[in-house]
Amino acid sequence: MAETLNPEALSSLSPEYLAEDYHEIWWRWNVALTVIVTVIYILFVISRLFFARYNGWEVWTLYPLSYVSCIGLCILYFLAVARGGAGKHLVYWEIHNPKIIPIYLKLQTASEFLYMLDVSLPKVCIIILYLRIFTERWIRLITKIVLGIVISNYVAIGIIAVLVVCRPFAYKWDKTIDGHCSDLMNSYRYTSLPNIITDVAILILPFPMLYKLQVSPARKFGIFLTLLTGSLGLITAIARFVEYLKPDWMTDPMYAGNKPIILGIIEAHTYFICSCLPEMRPLARGIYRKFKPHKVKEFPYNSGPSFRPVGSNSYGSSVGNIHGNHKTSISALRGQHDDYSKGFEIPAVIQLDKTVHVNYSQKRALPRDMV
Known part of the structure; x- marks a missing residue:
């Protein structure tokens, strides 16, 4: 300087x-x-x-x-x-x-x-x-x-x-x-x-x-x-x-x-x-x-609370502890439908069951804010 x-x-x-x-x-x-x-x-x-x-x-x-x-x-x-x-x-x-x-x-x-x-x-x-x-x-x-x-x-x-x-x-x-x-x-x-x-x-x-x-x-x-x-x-x-x-x-x-x-x-x-x-x-x-657009899902069958299996969510899937072996199911329940007048027979219950093993590990788990 x-x-x-x-x-x-x-x-x-x-x-x-x-x-x-x-x-x-x-x-x-x-x-x-x-x-x-x-x-x-x-x-x-x-x-x-x-x-x-x-x-x-x-x-x-x-x-x-x-x-x-x-x-x-x-x-x-x-x-x-x-x-x-x-x-x-x-x-x-x-x-x-x-x-x-x-x-x-x-x-x-x-x-x-x-x-x-x-x-x-x-x-x-x-x-x-x-x-x-x-x-x-x-x-x-x-x-x-x-x-x-x-x-x-x-x-x-x-x-x-x-x-x-x-x-x-x-x-x-x-x-x-x-x-x-x-x-x-x-x-x-x-x-x-x-x-x-x-x-x-x-x-x-x-x-x-x-x-x-x-x-x-x-x-x-x-x-x-x-x-x-x-x-x-x-x-x-x-x-x-x-x-x-x-x-x-x-x-x-x-x-x-x-x-x-x-x-x-x-x-x-x-x-x-x-x-x-x-x-x-x-x-x-x-x-x-x-602000994202929400998709509206329509269910033609009656899936009210009285038809939900115990321990299941609104879609019939088993919920609870995620560890170990679990039986998951998807159910469609009978209700009012326009096809009745056409003579179509609708089953009372259609249920698909599958037993799966869930192995959850916290290893390399990110904070929820990151995922």
Whole structure:
């Protein structure tokens, strides 16, 4: 970052260059992401509160914390635009109001803490969902290892690295004191790599479970799509990493950092949205059941309660404990019919019986919200 101004260099700057401003782009992205994550979180709460059969502890702890963290990141960048001069060239503020620059750098430092929290909490939520689904011991072990890596990555990069990248810590925004900073661009690049690696791990973890799952191919594909949404943050993580591979923009962070910083905001919010989508399946299922067309079945025979076999449902099928050997039957009972006038004889009872063995195992059973 430039610390002094060369008068000759200043004279070569055109008014058009100094007038360049990207603050509206920052503002629009922040407004859009604030609205989107708020709507998604409201739908998430509705889904879990009114439609889900079971809610884990993370639904009322980690998810609210993740949402607040996302909104906090948006607030920081709102302040970066309104109070920190984000969007204009650094040299513009060095000429007109140098006091703005430390404000921006402080807000940027605070955003680095929240960014890592924003990308870590949703991954923890997704992995907890996996642990609730997976039954194979070795898959659960690998899942727990990935969980440990995510948490360790947050502590190492999201807390320790941010605190020690500049010594003393205040030198990051106050260049009037003695100090030095490590290569900030490399620190940002290396931050993205662990995120990409853990995203890939989260993406491939469900495959062994889905391969062995004893459901129809269509339902298996639907479950895969549901779990796949939890890894869509991989796309934004790669885009952000590619942007950080470009030449150093830290010499003009308030202007040249426009695209990578906005990608970072999008990435953080994408993780939260993706972590909510699998948990919104109960809401989607409830809406589908409410609005799907219902097929009306007509039964020409009288199948009132007085004709139902004991222990049977309205269709004559035996109900009760699903374990062991069972006798199931389908009955058609005599009643009024128009064909009587034509001389057709209708039997009093037609009953088909078959004894079947039901072997139910909870192995590889998914939570009801997933199926």
